[in-house]
Amino acid sequence: MTNLFIVYLAAVIVPAFFFSWRVAVLGLGIQGLMLSFVLLAGHEIDSPAVVIEFLCLLLIRAVFVPWYLLRKCDTRYAQRSFALVGTTLWQRSVVVLLTAAGFAMGLAMGKGDMRESMQIGTAASSLLIGMLMVANDRQPAAQLVGLFTFEGGVTLVELLSPHAMSFPIQMGVTAIDVFFVLTLGQYLARFPQITPTDGAAEQEGI
Amino acid sequence: MLALLCVAAPVLGALALLIAPGLRETAAKPVLVLSAAVSLLVALIVAATRPTGSVTYLLWRYFVLDATSVLFLTIIAIVFFGISIYVRQKLSRRSALPRDEFVVVRALWFFATCALAVLCNHLVGMWVLLEAGTLLIAPLIYFGRGPEAIRASWKYLKFSVIGFGFNLVGLMCLARGMGGAHGDHTVTFFLDELYALTTLGDKTWWELSLALMVFGLGTKLGLAPMYAWLPDAYDEAPPAVTTMLAALQFNCVLLFLFRQVGLLRSFAPDLVSAELIAMGGMSIAISGFHIVRASNYKRLIAYASISHAGTVAVGLGMGKNAAYGVVLYVVSNALVKSILFLTCGNIKDHYGSKQIASLRGLIRVMPFSGWAFMLGTFALLGFAPFGSFLGEIIILSSMVESGYLVLFLFLCVMLTVNLVATGRALFPMIWGDTQENEEKVIEPIWSIASSILYILVLVALGMYTPEPVTSLLREVAATLDGK
Numbered sequence: 202m203t204n205l206f207i208v209y210l211a212a213v214i215v216p217a218f219f220f221s222w223r224v225a226v227l228g229l230g231i232q233g234l235m236l237s238f239v240l241l242a243g244h245e246i247d248s249p250a251v252v253i254e255f256l257c258l259l260l261i262r263a264v265f266v267p268w269y270l271l272r273k274c275d276t277r278y279a280q281r282s283f284a285l286v287g288t289t290l291w292q293r294s295v296v297v298l299l300t301a302a303g304f305a306m307g308l309a310m311g312k313g314d315m316r317e318s319m320q321i322g323t324a325a326s327s328l329l330i331g332m333l334m335v336a337n338d339r340q341p342a343a344q345l346v347g348l349f350t351f352e353g354g355v356t357l358v359e360l361l362s363p364h365a366m367s368f369p370i371q372m373g374v375t376a377i378d379v380f381f382v383l384t385l386g387q388y389l390a391r392f393p394q395i396t397p398t399d400g401a402a403e404q405e406g407i
Numbered sequence: 408m409l410a411l412l413c414v415a416a417p418v419l420g421a422l423a424l425l426i427a428p429g430l431r432e433t434a435a436k437p438v439l440v441l442s443a444a445v446s447l448l449v450a451l452i453v454a455a456t457r458p459t460g461s462v463t464y465l466l467w468r469y470f471v472l473d474a475t476s477v478l479f480l481t482i483i484a485i486v487f488f489g490i491s492i493y494v495r496q497k498l499s500r501r502s503a504l505p506r507d508e509f510v511v512v513r514a515l516w517f518f519a520t521c522a523l524a525v526l527c528n529h530l531v532g533m534w535v536l537l538e539a540g541t542l543l544i545a546p547l548i549y550f551g552r553g554p555e556a557i558r559a560s561w562k563y564l565k566f567s568v569i570g571f572g573f574n575l576v577g578l579m580c581l582a583r584g585m586g587g588a589h590g591d592h593t594v595t596f597f598l599d600e601l602y603a604l605t606t607l608g609d610k611t612w613w614e615l616s617l618a619l620m621v622f623g624l625g626t627k628l629g630l631a632p633m634y635a636w637l638p639d640a641y642d643e644a645p646p647a648v649t650t651m652l653a654a655l656q657f658n659c660v661l662l663f664l665f666r667q668v669g670l671l672r673s674f675a676p677d678l679v680s681a682e683l684i685a686m687g688g689m690s691i692a693i694s695g696f697h698i699v700r701a702s703n704y705k706r707l708i709a710y711a712s713i714s715h716a717g718t719v720a721v722g723l724g725m726g727k728n729a730a731y732g733v734v735l736y737v738v739s740n741a742l743v744k745s746i747l748f749l750t751c752g753n754i755k756d757h758y759g760s761k762q763i764a765s766l767r768g769l770i771r772v773m774p775f776s777g778w779a780f781m782l783g784t785f786a787l788l789g790f791a792p793f794g795s796f797l798g799e800i801i802i803l804s805s806m807v808e809s810g811y812l813v814l815f816l817f818l819c820v821m822l823t824v825n826l827v828a829t830g831r832a833l834f835p836m837i838w839g840d841t842q843e844n845e846e847k848v849i850e851p852i853w854s855i856a857s858s859i860l861y862i863l864v865l866v867a868l869g870m871y872t873p874e875p876v877t878s879l880l881r882e883v884a885a886t887l888d889g890k
Contacts, residue, residue: 373535
């Protein structure tokens with residue numbers, strides 16, 4: 202289990218130090234894969250809700266999200282000075298500091314349970330680094346990666362509880378995941394429009 | 408089961424428009440108004456026939472009909488009916504924007520998710536429905552508009568995802584606290600089962616859970632420090648969409664907050680009071696600063712909405728003394744914001760500008776919209792006889808009763824600053840001298856029909872509230888303080 206969290210954390214942190222859209226998207230795919238393995242390791246696959254959650258993580262987070270983002274985004278636009286958390290040494294140091302803060306929180310909340318401390322620490326780091334990506338970079342494509350990283354952290358916290366959701370609720374959560382990805386995809390196609398300001402006249406809608 | 412017709416009407420309307428694309432152009436308007444009218448009628452029947460104090464569970468207890476859900480269902484149904492009349496009027500008066508009917512379909516889905524969220528008895532279920540509503544409405548902010556609107560919509564989506572993300576983390580912390588490290592205890596998210604519990608397990612976890620939940624929903628409500636999305640989204644969105652955000656979604660999220668705070672307060676009565684008061688006070692101060700500097704009337708009202716959210720948070724933090732005032736204030740504000748944002752649409756359509764400086768003598772040039780805007784502004788500022796006045800007075804007096812005199816003084820100062828700044832900006836716009844060549848506009852009655860509806864309800868709430876409505880408000884207020 203510990204190895205899964207280490208790989209997950211690497212998939213969050215490493216893309217922050219690369220200036221590559223493809224590495225960032227690959228990181229999201231690995232995060233999705235690790236999340237599905239964490240689910241397998243921590244839960245019995247004994248109810249339709251768990252099966253749905255596993256399939257959602259594996260097929261949507263690990264496969265569909267990277268494929269969809271690469272397909273939707275104009276690569277030339279995304280590659281233009283792409284950086285998830287900025288380029289200065291200070292900005293990169295913040296990533297390390299946030300990881301340390303996340304694990305400090307994990308140790309405090311885990312109360313001696315190593316697995317739980319590790320899971321909380323990884324989740325908290327993912328939430329904090331995701332927020333940093335959303336807040337720190339003015340490039341919308343990097344913010345989008347930040348939102349997925351943040352969502353990954355939320356899912357890790359979800360997996361803390363060994364109890365599965367009821368089937369209708371799990372279906373709802375899965376539907377939201379899919380809808381979330383599709384909605385962000387719509388924005389991805391519009392990011393080139395909002396980078397420059399052309400001051401075009403607009404119509405007053407309804 | 409009748410209450411679920413409120414949801415079925417917009418869902419059937421949206422499905423009909425999706426299935427019959429040929430009808431979309433001609434049928435979008437009547438379908439929207441009809442769906443909203445049926446929802447309103449059903450909500451009113453449900454509210455009128457519900458015995459005081461009764462709680463009815465629907466569909467395997469996933470949904471509940473109690474005082475809180477009935478009150479909020481009625482408010483959002485009234486607001487949505489007004490929006491539907493406004494949209495119908497706008498679509499009739501001008502050549503439609505490309506794919507306007509898709510906006511109508513999305514609006515119907517959005518209202519359906521709001522109504523379902525209001526009726527939901529399951530915390531994660533409610534979260535799912537509110538998140539679905541957010542994803543449905545976010546593209547409507549920029550639909551058919553320029554880069555600024557896309558930027559505002561993206562900002563709205565980012566803050567919403569983070570806010571709801573924190574809220575879900577909070578709910579999962581609650582589950583972890585309840586279930587124990589190894590799943591030793593049962594975990595539930597059904598509200599009635601949660602209220603029946605004698606303990607929520609590990610206190611560290613559920614205290615963390617409440618902090619995260621309040622921070623998350625505070626973001627969605629536009630409370631400081633996470634309010635930056637609100638002025639941009641409210642300003643850039645079309646008026647009907649702004650009203651959906653400010654009066655429909657705001658109230659649904661507030662209901663979610665009421666449910667969560669009410670639940671956890673039944674285990675620890677003073678929990679998060681200080682945090683709510685701090686967030687609310689900060690929001691009121693920040694909005695005052697922005698209102699003083701505002702040069703755009705729609706943006707000014709958006710800043711006033713931050714102040715309203717702050718007042719609600721402070722009232723909620725005060726506990727049971729202010730609870731009735733909070734509920735009355737929330738109901739009134741849904742209507743006030745609807746009047747103002749929809750009237751802003753009429754004004755922008757005529758003048759082609761949202762700048763305060765370019766408008767003078769509104770009440771003479773556009774008498775109907777001018778009067779609606781004037782009454783809306785009075786209600787916004789908390790003048791008598793509107794319900795917001797009474798709500799604000801109750802919240803302020805609860806501070807004195809509870810001994811929060813510094814907070815009382817601070818709020819009085821800030822409310823005065825807001826009043827003077829808003830009045831200084833908006834009163835010349837309403838009553839100032841018109842330009843010589845400016846002629847009176849003949850406005851069709853339908854363009855302000857929705858505002859008239861809202862004003863009537865608002866005045867009724869402030870001047871004469873029938874006993875069944877008062878007892879409904881009291882029942883809701885009682886739930887804010889736990890069991």
